[in-house]
Amino acid sequence: MTRELKCGPIFQNRNSYRTPLIMAHRGGDFLAPQNSLPAFEESCKLGVWALETDIRFTKDGVAVCHHDADIVKMTDGEGEISSFTFEELMKFRIDNGVFADTLPEDRLRIPTMDQYLDLCMRWGVVPFIEIKTDDGIEPVIKALRRRSMEQFAVISSVKFEHLAEARRLSESVFVHHIFSSKERIDDLYNLGYAGMSFKLKKPEDCPEGLVGDVHEAGLRLCLRAADTPEIMKKMIDMGLDYQPSNKVFGL
Helix, strand or coil: CCCCCCCCCCCCCCCCCCCCCCEHHHHHCCCCCCHHHHHHHHHCCCCCEEEEEECCCCCCCCCCCCCCCEECCCEEECEEHHHHHHHHHHHCCEECCCCCCCHHHHHCCCHHHHHHHHHHHHHEEEEEEECCCCHHHHHHHHHHHHCCHHHEEEEECCCCHHHHHHHHCCCCEEEEECCCCHHHHHHHHHHEEEEEECCCHHHHHHCCCCCHHHCCCEEEEEEECCHHHHHHHHHHHHCCEEEEECCCCCC
C-alpha cells in the first residue's frame, strides 16, 4: 500500500534540474573552512536549499556548530568542546580549511547555533541540523521555536532515538535519519514527516527499487554527497528528494 508523502513548506519545490535541492554539507568546505560563518555565507550566496551543520554544547551550555567532539582537527587548540566554557572556546581560531590563512580573525571563531540560525533566516535557507549529543534536541527545538522556524527546519541524527524525541517535542519539524536501513522504514513512517539516507557513496550503489520503496512508504530519501554536477544530475534522475554536497556545485 502506498502511503502519503507529506509536503511541508520546505518541499514546495521538487528536486529537479530547475530547482535542485542542494544541502551544503557542514556548510560547504570549498570556499571556506567547514562549519564556519564564511562557509555558511558563501554557500548561501550560491543559492543552496539548506545549510547542514552539527550542533554541540560548551561546558556552560552554549550551542555551537562543530562536527567533531574535539577541536584539534579544525582549530589551533585541542580538547573537547564540552570541556570549555563558551568564553574559553572563543579564544581558539579555525585554522584548517580553504582560505583559513587569509580570512579575518573574527570570522574564524566556531559559530554559535544562534548565529547560524539567524543567517539561515536572513538568507531564507533551510537549517539542516545534525544532533550530536543526547541532550541536544530540546535546546535546538526551543531555538527554532523562538524564531518560528520549526516547520522550516530539519533535525537529523544517526540515532533514531534523537528523532523520536524531536517528534515528541515538535509536530512540524522534518526529521531525517542518517545512515538508515530498510528496517527503519516503518519506524520513520510512524514518526511522520520524515526522511532517510543510506550510506552509499555513488548513485550506482543504490539497490534497484530502493527509491520507489522509500517513496511508497511515505518517506523522502537522499544518498551521500553529490560533489560533481554529473552526480547531482544522476541523483535527480533517480528521484532523490534532496542531495548533500561538500562542493555545492550548481547544474
